[in-house]
Structures are given as C-alpha cells and as structure tokens.
Amino acid sequence: MHDLRSLPSWQKFYALLTYGMMIYALWLVFVYVPTEKAQGIVQRIFYFHVASALTMFVTFFLVFLASILYLWKRTEWYDHLAYSAAELGVLFCTLVLLTGPIWARPIWGTWWTWDPTLTLTLVLWLMYVAYLLLRMDSDDPRKARLAAVIGIVGFLDVPLIRWSIEKWRKLHPEPVVVQAGGKTGLPPSMMFTFLVCLLAVLLLCFYLLRERYLLAKANQETASLRHEIRELSA
Amino acid sequence: MLAMLSNNTFLRQLWAILKKDLRTEWRSREILTTTSVFAILVVLVFHFAIGANPALLRQVAAGVLWITLLFATVLGLQRAIQTESGEDCLQGILLAAQDSSIVFLAKMIANSIYLTIVCLFTLPLFSVWMHIDLTRNFMILLLVFFLGIGGLSTIGTLFSFILVNIKMQESLFPLLFLPITVPLTIAAVYATALLIEENSVGNVWDYITILIVFDIIFFTIALIVFDYIVEE
Amino acid sequence: MNHLGYLFAAYAIVWTLLFFYVIRLSRRNRELHEEVASLRAEVTRMLEKKYPHQS
Numbered sequence: 001m002h003d004l005r006s007l008p009s010w011q012k013f014y015a016l017l018t019y020g021m022m023i024y025a026l027w028l029v030f031v032y033v034p035t036e037k038a039q040g041i042v043q044r045i046f047y048f049h050v051a052s053a054l055t056m057f058v059t060f061f062l063v064f065l066a067s068i069l070y071l072w073k074r075t076e077w078y079d080h081l082a083y084s085a086a087e088l089g090v091l092f093c094t095l096v097l098l099t100g101p102i103w104a105r106p107i108w109g110t111w112w113t114w115d116p117t118l119t120l121t122l123v124l125w126l127m128y129v130a131y132l133l134l135r136m137d138s139d140d141p142r143k144a145r146l147a148a149v150i151g152i153v154g155f156l157d158v159p160l161i162r163w164s165i166e167k168w169r170k171l172h173p174e175p176v177v178v179q180a181g182g183k184t185g186l187p188p189s190m191m192f193t194f195l196v197c198l199l200a201v202l203l204l205c206f207y208l209l210r211e212r213y214l215l216a217k218a219n220q221e222t223a224s225l226r227h228e229i230r231e232l233s234a
Numbered sequence: 235m236l237a238m239l240s241n242n243t244f245l246r247q248l249w250a251i252l253k254k255d256l257r258t259e260w261r262s263r264e265i266l267t268t269t270s271v272f273a274i275l276v277v278l279v280f281h282f283a284i285g286a287n288p289a290l291l292r293q294v295a296a297g298v299l300w301i302t303l304l305f306a307t308v309l310g311l312q313r314a315i316q317t318e319s320g321e322d323c324l325q326g327i328l329l330a331a332q333d334s335s336i337v338f339l340a341k342m343i344a345n346s347i348y349l350t351i352v353c354l355f356t357l358p359l360f361s362v363w364m365h366i367d368l369t370r371n372f373m374i375l376l377l378v379f380f381l382g383i384g385g386l387s388t389i390g391t392l393f394s395f396i397l398v399n400i401k402m403q404e405s406l407f408p409l410l411f412l413p414i415t416v417p418l419t420i421a422a423v424y425a426t427a428l429l430i431e432e433n434s435v436g437n438v439w440d441y442i443t444i445l446i447v448f449d450i451i452f453f454t455i456a457l458i459v460f461d462y463i464v465e466e
Numbered sequence: 467m468n469h470l471g472y473l474f475a476a477y478a479i480v481w482t483l484l485f486f487y488v489i490r491l492s493r494r495n496r497e498l499h500e501e502v503a504s505l506r507a508e509v510t511r512m513l514e515k516k517y518p519h520q521s
Contacts, residue, residue: 028506032516040469040496041469041470041473042469042472042473043472045472045476045477046471048476048477048480053482068460071462091484091487094483095479095480095483095484098476098479098483099476099479100396102472102475102476102479103472103476104468105471105472123413123416124413126409126412126413127410127413127414129409130409130410130413131410133402133406133409134397134400134402134406134410135407137400137401137406138404142399143400145462145463145465146396146400146463148462149396149459149462149463150396150410152455152459153392153414153452153455153459154413154414156451156452156455157414157417157452160417160444160447160448160451161416161417163417163444164416164417164420164421164444165416165420167420167421167424167440167441167444168420171424198436204484208487208488208491211491211492212491212494214495215491215494215495215498218495218498218499218502219498222498222501222502222505223482225502225505225506225508225509226505228336228509229505229508229509229512232509232512232513232516234511
C-alpha cells in the first residue's frame with residue numbers, strides 16, 4: 001500500500017478512521033456486548049457475519065450502478081469501479097459463506113442450513129465468481145461492455161432469486177441462521193454493536209475498494225503505455 | 235417497438251433469419267440430435283441412480299425433468315454459440331437487419347423450438363418410465379413448460395451472444411447460466427411437481443407468477459441490453 | 467470444539483481472508499507502480515530517439 005506518511009491528509013484520516021472503527025467494533029463485540037442467552041458466545045459471530053452480508057449487497061449494487069453508468073457514459077472510471085466492486089463483493093460473500101456455517105454448527109449441529117439469506121449468498125457467490133472469471137480470462141476489448149451487461153442482469157435477478165428461494169424453503173423449513181432481530185427486536189446494546197460493526201466493515205470495504213480501483217487504473221495505464229511503445233517502435 | 239411489430243419488414247426479416255437458422259440446423263440436425271439423446275440419457279441415468287425406489291423416483295420426477303432440460307439447454311446453446319463464432323457471420327446479419335432485436339428474437343425463437351422438440355422426445359419416455367400421468371392438468375402444465383422454455387431460451391440466447399467470442403465460453407456458459415436461472419428452475423420444478431400429483435393445484439399459481447415475472451423482466455432486459463452486446 | 471473455539475475460528479477466518487487480500491493488493495500495487503514507472507521511462511526514451519530534443 002502507499003507509504004502512509006506520504007498520503008494526503010484526508011486519506012490518512014480515512015485509514016485511521018477505518019482502523020479506529022475496527023478496533024472499537026472489536027471491543028464492542030468481545031467486551032461490551034452481553035452474551036446472548038440462547039446461543040451463548042458463538043452468537044458474537046453474528047455481528048460481523050451480517051455486517052459482511054450487508055456490505056456484500058452494497059458492493060453488488062455498486063457493480064450494478066457502475067455497469068449501467070459504464071454502458072451509458074463509456075468512461076473507463078465506471079468499468080474499473082465495477083470490476084473492483086465485484087471483487088470486493090466476492091470477498092465479503094466468501095466471508096459470509098464461511099462464517100455462516102461456523103455459527104450454525106455449534107448451535108444447530110449442522111454445518112449448512114438452507115437459510116434463505118445464506119442460500120441466496122451462495123447463488124450470488126457463484127454468479128459473481130463467473131463474472132470475475134469472465135473479466136480475468138479474455139483480452140477482448142469488448143470485455144468491459146459484456147461484463148457490464150452481466151453485472152446488470154445478475155443484480156436484477158437478486159430479488160427473484162430471493163423470492164423463489166423463500167418459496168422453496170417453505171417446503172422444508174430449517175433453522176434460520178440470520179436472525180436480524182427485526183420483529184423481536186435486538187436489545188439496544190446489541191443493535192449498537194451491530195451498527196458499529198456494520199460501519200467498520202463498510203469503511204474497510206470502501207478503503208479496499210479504492211485500493212483495488214487504483215490497481216485497475218494502473219493496470220490500464222500499463223496496457224496503454226505498452227501500446228504506445230509498440231506504436232513508437234513500429 | 236410496437237410500431238415496428240406492425241411493420242412488415244420487421245416480421246419479414248425475423249422470419250427470414252429464423253428460417254435460415256432452422257434450415258441450417260435441419261441439414262445437420264446436430265443440435266437436435268445431441269440434445270435429445272443427451273436428455274434421454276440423463277433421464278435414464280437418473281433412473282438407474284434412483285429408480286430402484288419407485289416411490290422416491292416419483293417424488294423427484296419433476297426435478298429430474300427440469301434438470302434434464304437445463305442441461306439440454308446448456309449443451310444445445312453451447313453448440314449454437316460455436317456455430318456462430320468466427321467468420322463474422324454474425325456481423326453480416328446484424329448489418330442487414332433493420333433492428334438488432336430481430337436477430338435476438340430469431341435466435342431466441344429458434345432455441346425455444348429446439349427445446350420444445352427435445353421436450354417432445356423426452357416427455358413421453360418420462361411419462362412411461364416414471365409412471366407419471368402428464369395429461370392431468372394438461373393445459374396448466376403446458377403453460378408451465380411454455381414459460382419455462384421461454385425463460386431458459388431468453389437467458390440462454392442472451393448469454394450465448396455475450397460469450398460468442400470469448401475464450402472460456404464452454405466453461406463460462408453454465409457458470410453464468412445456472413445461477414441466474416435459479417428462480418426459473420425452482421418455480422418450474424415445483425409447479426410441475428404440484429401438477430403431476432393430484433391435489434393442491436391452487437399453490438401452482440404462486441410458482442407460475444414467478445415464472446411470468448422472470449420471463450417478462452428478462453425478456454425486456456435482453457432486448458434493451460442486446461444492442462450493447464453486439465455493437466462493434 | 468467448544469463454543470469459544472468456534473468463535474475464534476470465525477474471526478480467524480475473517481482476519482485471514484482480509485489480511486491476504488490486503489497483502490495481495492499492496493503487492494500488486496507496488497509491482498504495477500514500478501512497471502508504470504519503467505514503461506514511462508521507456509516511452510520517454512523512445513520519444514527522444516524519434517524526435518531528438520531541440521536544445
């Protein structure tokens with residue numbers, strides 16, 4: 001990463017803020033928040049698990065927006081954003097899929113429950129991994145446009161996938177992993193912890209997003225420089 | 235687009251491209267034979283794997299049927315992509331067509347026809363081997379198949395165009411196609427399952443709604459987005 | 467594994483994945499920076515050769 005001392009002040013501030021939030025979130029999760037009665041300490045996984053899931057949705061929505069903007073405006077900026085957001089999305093998706101089972105196992109005895117959100121996350125993981133594979137593979141110049149189409153189509157499918165999985169689940173109900181505590185309500189201490197966690201994860205995500213984006217830009221610059229060299233030597 | 239539909243040229247060009255595709259396929263019958271035989275094989279293999287328990291087989295019958303169709307779509311469309319790749323024949327057609335959506339529609343209809351033919355081969359065997367009465371609730375079943383095949387065709391054709399000149403197309407196609415069609419798969423399978431048994435037809439309409447919404451949304455998006463895929 | 471073990475496992479995984487991703491990003495970033503610098507130098511050199519500097 002860039003040498004922290006050489007960064008402009010707002011970037012330094014943002015990095016420190018992210019770090020600070022993370023530490024604060026960790027303290028809240030491990031020290032401050034009381035242990036949940038039913039599930040015991042394993043429940044503390046919930047905070048980062050759900051925070052990651054929400055962050056994942058945010059990034060996939062970003063892919064969607066960036067894809068539309070790219071098809072509309074054709075500025076490289078949007079394409080790099082889409083690619084970076086997709087990569088971050090898959091990262092957090094993986095985290096959700098790994099922490100979910102670890103949470104489920106001690107409580108319900110199975111590694112996997114066909115929890116609607118978890119199943120949706122699985123399908124999304126497969127979809128966006130395919131997106132990344134498409135990106136990584138071809139040197140086709142149209143790649144950016146094609147990927148943008150997939151970014152749009154894929155995200156629009158999400159509510160449909162969610163809907164159909166819920167109907168599917170009604171056929172064989174199993175324990176629900178992600179208890180958002182919506183209707184029963186989380187006690188305020190837990191809600192607060194969760195929100196701080198969410199903020200911390202989002203901050204981290206956007207920090208990484210920016211780094212990844214700069215990488216994509218640098219990549220493009222190398223390509224165009226190489227192109228220029230080829231032209232000059234001709 | 236409605237104005238164009240009434241326009242004679244639109245329909246004429248659509249019919250011309252469709253006829254050409256169907257005629258080309260009819261000469262070699264490659265896609266039809268491979269996918270039909272493949273579909274029959276899949277049903278057969280499922281039968282070997284689960285068939286020792288006929289009660290169980292009846293329960294999974296709807297799932298087996300639609301998995302077969304999914305795989306047949308993947309196989310058939312991959313062949314279809316390959317026939318379009320290279321030689322820039324695609325570009326030729328696009329230049330000639332009044333509107334790029336004609337090309338998409340023609341391909342999509344052609345693919346739907348292939349899938350329907352595969353169904354015509356597979357369903358009787360299916361009915362006989364698994365002792366399923368398909369004539370019960372026949373009209374609704376027909377609707378489910380119409381919507382299901384339509385959806386598979388729309389998504390499949392769209393993705394086949396996206397991947398037409400990409401290196402990894404064989405492996406990427408199923409990777410993209412299968413996750414996105416999850417709603418269709420779930421809805422079609424459970425609608426079919428409900429219709430094959432005798433009771434609770436009422437629930438079917440939930441699944442059919444999902445199918446209708448899926449088809450409408452993705453058909454519309456495909457038409458909107460198609461220009462961006464094939465532009466030079 | 468008792469519950470504490472599971473809790474540890476979850477957070478260890480989160481930490482590990484994020485850590486490796488950050489490492490990957492920074493390494494790639496550094497490599498690309500160097501590459502861009504050297505390519506830029508190359509381009510300047512070639513431009514000099516083609517259109518010699520009028521002093």
